[in-house]
Amino acid sequence: MTTRPTHRRTLQPAVGGTALLLALSACSSSAGASSAGDVKGTVTVFAAASLKESFTELGEEFEAAHPGTKVTFSFGGSDALAASITSGAPADVFAAASPKTMQIVTDAKSAAGEPATFVRNQLEIAVVPGNPEDVATLEDLTEPGLKVALCAKEVPCGAAAQKALDGAGLRLTPVSYEQDVKSALTKVQLKEVDASVVYKTDVQAAAGKVEGVEFPESAGAVNDYPIVLLKDAPNAGAAEAFIALVRSGQGRKVLTEAGFLTP
Structure with missing residues:
Protein backbone atom coordinates (compact mmCIF):
# COMPACT_ATOMS: atom_id res chain seq x y z
CA MET A 1 0.00 0.00 0.00
CA THR A 2 1.42 3.39 -1.02
CA THR A 3 0.97 6.27 1.38
CA ARG A 4 -0.09 9.54 -0.19
CA PRO A 5 -0.31 12.94 1.45
CA THR A 6 -3.51 13.52 3.34
CA HIS A 7 -5.22 16.88 2.95
CA ARG A 8 -5.98 18.13 6.42
CA ARG A 9 -9.21 19.78 7.34
CA THR A 10 -9.22 22.61 9.87
CA LEU A 11 -12.26 23.06 12.09
CA GLN A 12 -13.85 26.49 12.13
CA PRO A 13 -13.50 27.71 15.72
CA ALA A 14 -17.03 29.07 16.05
CA VAL A 15 -18.95 26.48 14.09
CA GLY A 16 -17.03 23.30 13.27
CA GLY A 17 -15.82 22.49 16.78
CA THR A 18 -19.17 23.23 18.39
CA ALA A 19 -21.11 21.28 15.79
CA LEU A 20 -18.77 18.35 16.17
CA LEU A 21 -19.11 18.28 19.95
CA LEU A 22 -22.87 18.41 19.62
CA ALA A 23 -22.79 15.58 17.11
CA LEU A 24 -20.68 13.46 19.42
CA SER A 25 -23.09 14.12 22.27
CA ALA A 26 -26.19 13.34 20.24
CA CYS A 27 -25.02 10.24 18.38
CA SER A 28 -24.00 6.89 19.75
CA SER A 29 -23.00 3.51 18.41
CA SER A 30 -25.10 0.42 18.95
CA ALA A 31 -23.20 -0.20 22.17
CA GLY A 32 -24.42 3.01 23.77
CA ALA A 33 -23.42 6.62 24.33
CA SER A 34 -20.22 7.84 25.96
CA SER A 35 -19.88 10.38 28.72
CA ALA A 36 -17.50 13.29 28.22
CA GLY A 37 -15.13 11.81 30.79
CA ASP A 38 -14.71 8.67 28.70
CA VAL A 39 -13.39 10.55 25.69
CA LYS A 40 -9.67 10.39 26.35
CA GLY A 41 -6.66 8.32 25.45
CA THR A 42 -5.93 6.39 22.26
CA VAL A 43 -8.56 4.92 19.95
CA THR A 44 -7.32 2.13 17.65
CA VAL A 45 -9.32 1.79 14.46
CA PHE A 46 -9.01 -1.07 11.96
CA ALA A 47 -10.50 0.15 8.68
CA ALA A 48 -10.78 -0.85 5.02
CA ALA A 49 -8.04 0.63 2.85
CA SER A 50 -10.57 2.65 0.85
CA LEU A 51 -11.39 4.65 4.01
CA LYS A 52 -7.83 5.89 4.45
CA GLU A 53 -8.24 9.50 3.34
CA SER A 54 -11.65 10.20 4.89
CA PHE A 55 -10.97 8.40 8.18
CA THR A 56 -7.62 10.13 8.55
CA GLU A 57 -9.43 13.44 8.21
CA LEU A 58 -12.08 12.40 10.74
CA GLY A 59 -9.36 11.26 13.12
CA GLU A 60 -7.82 14.72 13.01
CA GLU A 61 -11.20 16.32 13.65
CA PHE A 62 -11.83 13.96 16.56
CA GLU A 63 -8.47 14.82 18.15
CA ALA A 64 -9.17 18.55 17.69
CA ALA A 65 -12.54 18.21 19.42
CA HIS A 66 -11.06 16.14 22.28
CA PRO A 67 -7.63 17.44 23.29
CA GLY A 68 -5.46 14.66 24.69
CA THR A 69 -6.98 11.95 22.52
CA LYS A 70 -5.21 10.15 19.68
CA VAL A 71 -6.70 8.07 16.89
CA THR A 72 -4.43 5.42 15.37
CA PHE A 73 -5.36 3.53 12.25
CA SER A 74 -4.57 0.21 10.63
CA PHE A 75 -5.75 0.30 7.01
CA GLY A 76 -5.80 -2.76 4.77
CA GLY A 77 -7.91 -5.43 3.15
CA SER A 78 -11.04 -6.02 5.24
CA ASP A 79 -10.54 -9.78 5.24
CA ALA A 80 -7.00 -9.50 6.63
CA LEU A 81 -8.11 -6.98 9.26
CA ALA A 82 -10.99 -9.24 10.33
CA ALA A 83 -8.58 -12.17 10.66
CA SER A 84 -6.28 -10.06 12.84
CA ILE A 85 -9.16 -9.06 15.10
CA THR A 86 -10.40 -12.61 15.55
CA SER A 87 -6.81 -13.67 16.31
CA GLY A 88 -6.68 -11.23 19.21
CA ALA A 89 -5.14 -8.07 17.78
CA PRO A 90 -5.97 -5.18 20.15
CA ALA A 91 -8.38 -2.73 18.51
CA ASP A 92 -11.38 -0.62 19.47
CA VAL A 93 -13.27 -0.16 16.19
CA PHE A 94 -13.65 -2.14 12.98
CA ALA A 95 -14.93 -0.54 9.77
CA ALA A 96 -15.22 -3.05 6.91
CA ALA A 97 -15.87 -2.64 3.19
CA SER A 98 -18.54 -5.35 3.11
CA PRO A 99 -21.02 -7.13 5.39
CA LYS A 100 -19.36 -10.45 4.49
CA THR A 101 -16.01 -9.45 5.98
CA MET A 102 -17.73 -7.91 9.00
CA GLN A 103 -19.49 -11.24 9.55
CA ILE A 104 -16.10 -12.85 10.19
CA VAL A 105 -15.86 -10.66 13.28
CA THR A 106 -19.47 -11.03 14.42
CA ASP A 107 -19.44 -14.81 13.93
CA ALA A 108 -16.37 -14.96 16.17
CA LYS A 109 -18.31 -12.94 18.78
CA SER A 110 -15.65 -10.24 18.66
CA ALA A 111 -18.15 -7.40 18.15
CA ALA A 112 -20.00 -5.50 20.86
CA GLY A 113 -23.51 -5.17 19.47
CA GLU A 114 -24.77 -5.03 15.91
CA PRO A 115 -22.68 -3.40 13.15
CA ALA A 116 -24.23 -0.34 11.50
CA THR A 117 -23.92 0.51 7.80
CA PHE A 118 -22.57 4.07 7.54
CA VAL A 119 -21.73 4.46 3.82
CA ARG A 120 -21.74 2.60 0.51
CA ASN A 121 -19.17 2.53 -2.30
CA GLN A 122 -19.34 1.87 -6.04
CA ALA A 221 -22.15 -4.52 -7.16
CA VAL A 222 -22.32 -1.68 -4.65
CA ASN A 223 -20.71 -2.46 -1.27
CA ASP A 224 -22.21 -1.51 2.11
CA TYR A 225 -19.67 -0.45 4.74
CA PRO A 226 -20.49 -1.49 8.33
CA ILE A 227 -18.78 -0.22 11.49
CA VAL A 228 -18.79 -1.71 14.99
CA LEU A 229 -17.34 -1.33 18.46
CA LEU A 230 -15.22 -4.36 19.28
CA LYS A 231 -16.04 -6.51 22.28
CA ASP A 232 -12.61 -6.30 23.92
CA ALA A 233 -11.98 -2.65 23.01
CA PRO A 234 -9.21 -1.26 25.24
CA ASN A 235 -10.83 2.21 25.09
CA ALA A 236 -14.53 1.58 24.60
CA GLY A 237 -15.72 5.01 25.73
CA ALA A 238 -13.64 6.97 23.24
CA ALA A 239 -14.29 4.34 20.57
CA GLU A 240 -18.04 4.90 20.90
CA ALA A 241 -17.47 8.62 20.47
CA PHE A 242 -15.41 8.04 17.33
CA ILE A 243 -18.14 5.83 15.85
CA ALA A 244 -20.65 8.54 16.73
CA LEU A 245 -18.58 11.05 14.76
CA VAL A 246 -18.40 8.74 11.74
CA ARG A 247 -22.18 8.34 11.78
CA SER A 248 -22.94 12.02 12.49
CA GLY A 249 -23.81 14.70 9.96
CA GLN A 250 -20.25 15.97 10.12
CA GLY A 251 -18.86 12.50 9.46
CA ARG A 252 -21.25 11.92 6.58
CA LYS A 253 -20.20 15.26 5.05
CA VAL A 254 -16.54 14.22 5.04
CA LEU A 255 -17.38 10.79 3.62
CA THR A 256 -19.71 11.99 0.86
CA GLU A 257 -17.20 14.66 -0.17
CA ALA A 258 -14.73 11.80 -0.58
CA GLY A 259 -17.16 10.11 -3.00
CA PHE A 260 -18.94 7.64 -0.72
CA LEU A 261 -22.67 7.07 -1.10
CA THR A 262 -25.19 7.40 1.72
CA PRO A 263 -26.76 4.11 2.91
Whole structure:
Protein backbone atom coordinates (compact mmCIF):
# COMPACT_ATOMS: atom_id res chain seq x y z
CA MET A 1 0.00 0.00 0.00
CA THR A 2 1.42 3.39 -1.02
CA THR A 3 0.97 6.27 1.38
CA ARG A 4 -0.09 9.54 -0.19
CA PRO A 5 -0.31 12.94 1.45
CA THR A 6 -3.51 13.52 3.34
CA HIS A 7 -5.22 16.88 2.95
CA ARG A 8 -5.98 18.13 6.42
CA ARG A 9 -9.21 19.78 7.34
CA THR A 10 -9.22 22.61 9.87
CA LEU A 11 -12.26 23.06 12.09
CA GLN A 12 -13.85 26.49 12.13
CA PRO A 13 -13.50 27.71 15.72
CA ALA A 14 -17.03 29.07 16.05
CA VAL A 15 -18.95 26.48 14.09
CA GLY A 16 -17.03 23.30 13.27
CA GLY A 17 -15.82 22.49 16.78
CA THR A 18 -19.17 23.23 18.39
CA ALA A 19 -21.11 21.28 15.79
CA LEU A 20 -18.77 18.35 16.17
CA LEU A 21 -19.11 18.28 19.95
CA LEU A 22 -22.87 18.41 19.62
CA ALA A 23 -22.79 15.58 17.11
CA LEU A 24 -20.68 13.46 19.42
CA SER A 25 -23.09 14.12 22.27
CA ALA A 26 -26.19 13.34 20.24
CA CYS A 27 -25.02 10.24 18.38
CA SER A 28 -24.00 6.89 19.75
CA SER A 29 -23.00 3.51 18.41
CA SER A 30 -25.10 0.42 18.95
CA ALA A 31 -23.20 -0.20 22.17
CA GLY A 32 -24.42 3.01 23.77
CA ALA A 33 -23.42 6.62 24.33
CA SER A 34 -20.22 7.84 25.96
CA SER A 35 -19.88 10.38 28.72
CA ALA A 36 -17.50 13.29 28.22
CA GLY A 37 -15.13 11.81 30.79
CA ASP A 38 -14.71 8.67 28.70
CA VAL A 39 -13.39 10.55 25.69
CA LYS A 40 -9.67 10.39 26.35
CA GLY A 41 -6.66 8.32 25.45
CA THR A 42 -5.93 6.39 22.26
CA VAL A 43 -8.56 4.92 19.95
CA THR A 44 -7.32 2.13 17.65
CA VAL A 45 -9.32 1.79 14.46
CA PHE A 46 -9.01 -1.07 11.96
CA ALA A 47 -10.50 0.15 8.68
CA ALA A 48 -10.78 -0.85 5.02
CA ALA A 49 -8.04 0.63 2.85
CA SER A 50 -10.57 2.65 0.85
CA LEU A 51 -11.39 4.65 4.01
CA LYS A 52 -7.83 5.89 4.45
CA GLU A 53 -8.24 9.50 3.34
CA SER A 54 -11.65 10.20 4.89
CA PHE A 55 -10.97 8.40 8.18
CA THR A 56 -7.62 10.13 8.55
CA GLU A 57 -9.43 13.44 8.21
CA LEU A 58 -12.08 12.40 10.74
CA GLY A 59 -9.36 11.26 13.12
CA GLU A 60 -7.82 14.72 13.01
CA GLU A 61 -11.20 16.32 13.65
CA PHE A 62 -11.83 13.96 16.56
CA GLU A 63 -8.47 14.82 18.15
CA ALA A 64 -9.17 18.55 17.69
CA ALA A 65 -12.54 18.21 19.42
CA HIS A 66 -11.06 16.14 22.28
CA PRO A 67 -7.63 17.44 23.29
CA GLY A 68 -5.46 14.66 24.69
CA THR A 69 -6.98 11.95 22.52
CA LYS A 70 -5.21 10.15 19.68
CA VAL A 71 -6.70 8.07 16.89
CA THR A 72 -4.43 5.42 15.37
CA PHE A 73 -5.36 3.53 12.25
CA SER A 74 -4.57 0.21 10.63
CA PHE A 75 -5.75 0.30 7.01
CA GLY A 76 -5.80 -2.76 4.77
CA GLY A 77 -7.91 -5.43 3.15
CA SER A 78 -11.04 -6.02 5.24
CA ASP A 79 -10.54 -9.78 5.24
CA ALA A 80 -7.00 -9.50 6.63
CA LEU A 81 -8.11 -6.98 9.26
CA ALA A 82 -10.99 -9.24 10.33
CA ALA A 83 -8.58 -12.17 10.66
CA SER A 84 -6.28 -10.06 12.84
CA ILE A 85 -9.16 -9.06 15.10
CA THR A 86 -10.40 -12.61 15.55
CA SER A 87 -6.81 -13.67 16.31
CA GLY A 88 -6.68 -11.23 19.21
CA ALA A 89 -5.14 -8.07 17.78
CA PRO A 90 -5.97 -5.18 20.15
CA ALA A 91 -8.38 -2.73 18.51
CA ASP A 92 -11.38 -0.62 19.47
CA VAL A 93 -13.27 -0.16 16.19
CA PHE A 94 -13.65 -2.14 12.98
CA ALA A 95 -14.93 -0.54 9.77
CA ALA A 96 -15.22 -3.05 6.91
CA ALA A 97 -15.87 -2.64 3.19
CA SER A 98 -18.54 -5.35 3.11
CA PRO A 99 -21.02 -7.13 5.39
CA LYS A 100 -19.36 -10.45 4.49
CA THR A 101 -16.01 -9.45 5.98
CA MET A 102 -17.73 -7.91 9.00
CA GLN A 103 -19.49 -11.24 9.55
CA ILE A 104 -16.10 -12.85 10.19
CA VAL A 105 -15.86 -10.66 13.28
CA THR A 106 -19.47 -11.03 14.42
CA ASP A 107 -19.44 -14.81 13.93
CA ALA A 108 -16.37 -14.96 16.17
CA LYS A 109 -18.31 -12.94 18.78
CA SER A 110 -15.65 -10.24 18.66
CA ALA A 111 -18.15 -7.40 18.15
CA ALA A 112 -20.00 -5.50 20.86
CA GLY A 113 -23.51 -5.17 19.47
CA GLU A 114 -24.77 -5.03 15.91
CA PRO A 115 -22.68 -3.40 13.15
CA ALA A 116 -24.23 -0.34 11.50
CA THR A 117 -23.92 0.51 7.80
CA PHE A 118 -22.57 4.07 7.54
CA VAL A 119 -21.73 4.46 3.82
CA ARG A 120 -21.74 2.60 0.51
CA ASN A 121 -19.17 2.53 -2.30
CA GLN A 122 -19.34 1.87 -6.04
CA LEU A 123 -16.73 0.54 -8.43
CA GLU A 124 -14.98 2.42 -11.21
CA ILE A 125 -12.26 1.50 -13.68
CA ALA A 126 -8.99 3.33 -13.01
CA VAL A 127 -6.81 3.93 -16.06
CA VAL A 128 -3.54 5.69 -16.79
CA PRO A 129 -3.99 9.46 -17.30
CA GLY A 130 -5.06 10.14 -20.87
CA ASN A 131 -6.55 6.64 -21.12
CA PRO A 132 -4.08 5.59 -23.86
CA GLU A 133 -5.77 2.19 -24.28
CA ASP A 134 -9.19 3.82 -24.82
CA VAL A 135 -10.90 1.78 -22.12
CA ALA A 136 -14.58 2.71 -22.21
CA THR A 137 -16.45 -0.34 -20.90
CA LEU A 138 -16.03 -3.27 -18.54
CA GLU A 139 -15.86 -5.54 -21.56
CA ASP A 140 -12.84 -3.61 -22.84
CA LEU A 141 -10.85 -5.02 -19.91
CA THR A 142 -11.06 -8.47 -21.49
CA GLU A 143 -9.24 -7.35 -24.66
CA PRO A 144 -6.10 -9.43 -25.43
CA GLY A 145 -2.91 -7.68 -24.42
CA LEU A 146 -4.56 -5.30 -21.97
CA LYS A 147 -2.91 -5.52 -18.55
CA VAL A 148 -5.42 -5.40 -15.69
CA ALA A 149 -5.04 -5.64 -11.91
CA LEU A 150 -7.89 -6.72 -9.66
CA CYS A 151 -8.28 -6.97 -5.92
CA ALA A 152 -8.11 -10.53 -4.61
CA LYS A 153 -11.51 -12.20 -4.63
CA GLU A 154 -11.46 -12.47 -0.82
CA VAL A 155 -11.21 -8.67 -0.55
CA PRO A 156 -14.49 -6.71 -0.84
CA CYS A 157 -13.37 -4.73 -3.91
CA GLY A 158 -12.36 -7.99 -5.60
CA ALA A 159 -15.62 -9.70 -4.71
CA ALA A 160 -17.56 -6.72 -6.07
CA ALA A 161 -15.52 -6.68 -9.29
CA GLN A 162 -16.16 -10.40 -9.79
CA LYS A 163 -19.87 -9.87 -9.19
CA ALA A 164 -19.94 -7.16 -11.86
CA LEU A 165 -18.03 -9.37 -14.31
CA ASP A 166 -20.31 -12.34 -13.65
CA GLY A 167 -23.37 -10.15 -14.08
CA ALA A 168 -22.08 -9.07 -17.48
CA GLY A 169 -21.14 -12.61 -18.47
CA LEU A 170 -17.47 -11.66 -18.81
CA ARG A 171 -14.33 -13.64 -18.04
CA LEU A 172 -11.19 -11.74 -17.09
CA THR A 173 -7.77 -13.04 -16.11
CA PRO A 174 -5.79 -10.20 -14.52
CA VAL A 175 -2.02 -9.97 -14.49
CA SER A 176 -2.19 -9.68 -10.70
CA TYR A 177 -4.53 -9.99 -7.75
CA GLU A 178 -3.87 -7.38 -5.05
CA GLN A 179 -4.50 -7.67 -1.32
CA ASP A 180 -6.28 -4.32 -1.00
CA VAL A 181 -7.77 -1.64 -3.22
CA LYS A 182 -4.91 0.83 -2.76
CA SER A 183 -2.45 -1.75 -4.04
CA ALA A 184 -4.60 -2.29 -7.14
CA LEU A 185 -4.74 1.45 -7.70
CA THR A 186 -0.97 1.82 -7.26
CA LYS A 187 -0.41 -0.61 -10.12
CA VAL A 188 -2.10 1.91 -12.42
CA GLN A 189 -0.30 4.89 -10.91
CA LEU A 190 3.04 3.22 -11.55
CA LYS A 191 1.88 2.24 -15.07
CA GLU A 192 2.55 -1.40 -14.31
CA VAL A 193 -0.93 -2.15 -15.64
CA ASP A 194 -3.27 -0.38 -18.03
CA ALA A 195 -6.30 -0.49 -15.75
CA SER A 196 -7.69 -1.79 -12.48
CA VAL A 197 -11.16 -2.06 -10.97
CA VAL A 198 -11.27 -0.01 -7.77
CA TYR A 199 -13.74 2.22 -5.94
CA LYS A 200 -14.85 5.65 -7.13
CA THR A 201 -13.49 7.05 -3.86
CA ASP A 202 -10.01 5.77 -4.69
CA VAL A 203 -10.07 7.32 -8.14
CA GLN A 204 -11.16 10.62 -6.60
CA ALA A 205 -8.43 10.45 -3.95
CA ALA A 206 -5.81 9.88 -6.67
CA ALA A 207 -7.05 12.73 -8.87
CA GLY A 208 -4.46 13.61 -11.51
CA LYS A 209 -2.60 10.33 -11.05
CA VAL A 210 -5.30 8.15 -12.64
CA GLU A 211 -8.50 8.69 -14.57
CA GLY A 212 -11.84 7.03 -13.86
CA VAL A 213 -14.12 5.21 -16.29
CA GLU A 214 -17.65 4.54 -15.07
CA PHE A 215 -19.45 1.39 -16.15
CA PRO A 216 -23.14 0.53 -15.67
CA GLU A 217 -22.50 -2.96 -14.28
CA SER A 218 -21.08 -1.35 -11.13
CA ALA A 219 -24.61 -0.44 -10.02
CA GLY A 220 -25.24 -4.12 -9.34
CA ALA A 221 -22.15 -4.52 -7.16
CA VAL A 222 -22.32 -1.68 -4.65
CA ASN A 223 -20.71 -2.46 -1.27
CA ASP A 224 -22.21 -1.51 2.11
CA TYR A 225 -19.67 -0.45 4.74
CA PRO A 226 -20.49 -1.49 8.33
CA ILE A 227 -18.78 -0.22 11.49
CA VAL A 228 -18.79 -1.71 14.99
CA LEU A 229 -17.34 -1.33 18.46
CA LEU A 230 -15.22 -4.36 19.28
CA LYS A 231 -16.04 -6.51 22.28
CA ASP A 232 -12.61 -6.30 23.92
CA ALA A 233 -11.98 -2.65 23.01
CA PRO A 234 -9.21 -1.26 25.24
CA ASN A 235 -10.83 2.21 25.09
CA ALA A 236 -14.53 1.58 24.60
CA GLY A 237 -15.72 5.01 25.73
CA ALA A 238 -13.64 6.97 23.24
CA ALA A 239 -14.29 4.34 20.57
CA GLU A 240 -18.04 4.90 20.90
CA ALA A 241 -17.47 8.62 20.47
CA PHE A 242 -15.41 8.04 17.33
CA ILE A 243 -18.14 5.83 15.85
CA ALA A 244 -20.65 8.54 16.73
CA LEU A 245 -18.58 11.05 14.76
CA VAL A 246 -18.40 8.74 11.74
CA ARG A 247 -22.18 8.34 11.78
CA SER A 248 -22.94 12.02 12.49
CA GLY A 249 -23.81 14.70 9.96
CA GLN A 250 -20.25 15.97 10.12
CA GLY A 251 -18.86 12.50 9.46
CA ARG A 252 -21.25 11.92 6.58
CA LYS A 253 -20.20 15.26 5.05
CA VAL A 254 -16.54 14.22 5.04
CA LEU A 255 -17.38 10.79 3.62
CA THR A 256 -19.71 11.99 0.86
CA GLU A 257 -17.20 14.66 -0.17
CA ALA A 258 -14.73 11.80 -0.58
CA GLY A 259 -17.16 10.11 -3.00
CA PHE A 260 -18.94 7.64 -0.72
CA LEU A 261 -22.67 7.07 -1.10
CA THR A 262 -25.19 7.40 1.72
CA PRO A 263 -26.76 4.11 2.91
